[in-house]
Amino acid sequence: MTSLICVVLILCTASITVAQSDYLPVVLWHGMGDSCCNPSTMxxxxxxxxxxxxxxxxxxxxIGNSIIADEESSFLGNANDQVAFVCExxxxxxxLSGGYHAIGFSQGGQFLRAVAQRCPSPPMVNFATxxxxxQGVFGFPTCDNFTEPFCEDLRLVLSQGAYLPGLQNHVIQAQYWHDPLDEAGYRQGNIFLPDIxxxxxxNESYKQNLLALxxxxxxLFLQDITVIPRESSWFGFYKPxxxxxxxxxxxxxxxTEDRLGLKALDEAGKLHFLTSDGGHMHYTDEWFIENILPYLT
Incomplete structure (x- = not known):
């Protein structure tokens, strides 16, 4: 009887170990104005x-030595330096040595994509944003250019300073400001987004590293008026x-030129376009469990 109990315990323990090993670690990167440890978000x-x-x-x-510093870093800093820090x-x-899944929330998505492209070790396995x-933003959050004419003026004013070195090196949002009216200025002045x-x-390694996913x-949030245009969440943007x-x-x-490997991922059935019927970052636990968690196995 004792031997039988021991066998059962060994089998149960083994079964629990296998079940737990089915789940790789998960890395999260929060968005603007949030922090790593906000109990209502991350x-x-x-x-x-x-x-x-x-x-x-x-x-x-x-990022930083405290939750306050982390929240501040979502506004102020250099995205390239932050990505390098996270890689380390x-x-x-x-x-994480055996690999991990990753989820990027709002701007944390493009930053974690930079991690995937620049830092292949440890390997990122499945990645959700x-x-x-x-593709960046061209518009002030909640300022609808189609119903509020002054929003176009605001866009143009923001573009006047967005690519100045002082802002580019210190203001996070400037580092994904994408002016479709001045593509040359954007490519020359933006220190982060044109590179990734x-x-x-x-950079062929960027493509190969992303293809490893x-x-x-x-x-994409269907009622998003924070990300302008919201189609940027699917790599869409204004025509130049x-x-x-x-x-x-x-x-x-x-x-079309498959510069980043997205076409190859798409044709292989590895690129997935999902929607959530709500505003920016408005989703339920049930939606997250049904739509995101299945990819984290």
């Missing part, structure tokens, strides 16, 4: 993932030279 998502996935290891990225932290974490600005989108020079999941007519990712040079 804290809630961390708890949700751990509840659903047997307490899997979750890293919520913090992930490489130094032994829990929610309401991110992959292969718009000046082609098993899945890339892009979430104007700021009214949009083009999809599939119509862009980024896709």
């Amino acid at each position: 804290g809630r998502i961390k708890n949700l993932i751990q509840e659903q996935h047997n307490g899997t290891y979750v890293v919520s990225i913090m 932290k992930l490489q130094a974490d032994p829990e 929610l309401g991110s600005q992959h 989108n292969q718009e000046n020079t082609i 098993e899945n890339l999941i892009l979430v 030279g104007q700021d009214i007519e949009l083009q999809t990712l599939q119509e862009s040079v980024l896709y």
